[in-house]
Amino acid sequence: MDVEIEATRRFYDKLRKLYQDRLPFNRLLGIRVDALNADGGTMAFSMREDLIGNVFQHTLHGGVISAVLDAVGGITASASLQARAAGLSEAQIEAMFARVGTIDLRVDYLRPGKGERFSASGRIMRAGRKVAVVRMEMHANDDRLIAVGTGTYMIG
Amino acid sequence: MDVEIEATRRFYDKLRKLYQDRLPFNRLLGIRVDALNADGGTMAFSMREDLIGNVFQHTLHGGVISAVLDAVGGITASASLQARAAGLSEAQIEAMFARVGTIDLRVDYLRPGKGERFSASGRIMRAGRKVAVVRMEMHANDDRLIAVGTGTYMIG
């Protein structure tokens, strides 16, 4: 039992490190992974001058929003693989993560990306053998819902 | 007549400078505007270590692809406003550009984002009074079609 719990903890640690520390563009955006379990993940990042897309309103670039929603969708799809990781080696788990890829993504920009900090979360809608579907949301630090999205991910 | 041609040239120059030089996140990505007319625009950017999203395959982050497709969709939607700019002051044209915003975006990731340089283009599908719809494509320097997308933009 303790072995299983330890394996589960290692699985999520590995996944968190991959998305937070090892993916160069996630590092460029300053993405931090806040929570992670079988249902999904939560990420956060801070406003920065070079993330601005609308100089008239000083709001986030739509591409930052889509990039973070894609990232939180990808980590959510990957987290859904936890049950399949039982008994796999570190290298096999890494190979499993390497196969995860976005098939397509929809982003709905609901309100201007104004704020100092933003958080994004993903919730798994369906995790099939080959394909996972995730719904995502992004909030600003004043709790305004900035954007929602849906992503389809190859997972097998 | 020369006055009109001159005004048209100034309109596109202003739009190119906005997307290439003034939007901080576009500068961070290294986006260059290559062509621009009433039917759409073309952008280019180069591979860079910090734009990588898949460390296993050394390919572009999906968020870079969606950001550039959103940018080329936005410049295409803005370019469709050229006919409405006749007789407007520089400040009025700027105000027109400031109102353009992405309503929603779909991105289809077709092939791994491998390459040294990438180009993205937008083609206007419909430019209504309030809303424009644009289809976008991204190719790698070996002519592989990396991704396609569709964006809906508020333009009025």
Place this chain on the structure above:
Amino acid sequence: MDVEIEATRRFYDKLRKLYQDRLPFNRLLGIRVDALNADGGTMAFSMREDLIGNVFQHTLHGGVISAVLDAVGGITASASLQARAAGLSEAQIEAMFARVGTIDLRVDYLRPGKGERFSASGRIMRAGRKVAVVRMEMHANDDRLIAVGTGTYMIG
């Protein structure tokens, strides 16, 4: 006060009748409007031989699913106009409904459309001056989530 309540009741009655009784294709599908308020609506319909799309599995045609999700998205977007209807005549409210139109729609097919009855609901994500965004879901009578969707609607 009673006048206001009466006007609100009439607004929703009118909207329910439009979607359930007056739109020919909704009648062809056998759509029934079950609930309706400012946050959204709920619809139901029954399986029928001629709604089948996959003869191998005897499941709903994807087009039936997208049609019903679009309908419940449209009624949800229209319901968000309730606050604007205060003091309007019947003809003005009808004109308001006539202006509502789908800009774009995404549908995610999660599980086979198997069942005897299906229900679909919409939840408003944002109701702006011109554009509303709605998230939709469809369940089968055994509570399985069959499909989710997102629609953008012109409302002004």
Place this chain on the structure above:
Amino acid sequence: MDVEIEATRRFYDKLRKLYQDRLPFNRLLGIRVDALNADGGTMAFSMREDLIGNVFQHTLHGGVISAVLDAVGGITASASLQARAAGLSEAQIEAMFARVGTIDLRVDYLRPGKGERFSASGRIMRAGRKVAVVRMEMHANDDRLIAVGTGTYMIG
């Protein structure tokens, strides 16, 4: 060689009959398959009173448009399997068609669905081992572009 040509002809015939004659909801809509090859397919259907969605403007229901775009996307995805059908029995080809399913669909409603006849076509963007991506278009008989769409299909 003649055997191959004959097998190819039978493959497309089988696929045309499936979509035109055997799928009940396609029959309800009156869909006719006009052309079919490895790059995609073309379908047509006629305006009918019970396909109307907007009684104010007498235009096609958005759900009819999405249903036909999904159908033409599905037949296009299926047609891309032609190369894999070599040497398969009728039953195996049928099983291949039975596995094709829509993962997700985006529809952009560009102009009112006014007209007497409509045609829809699909063009394959990518046919992978498991997943195909198709772009679709629908025109009215006066050549107006009514709608475009993009669909992702499970094909393996």
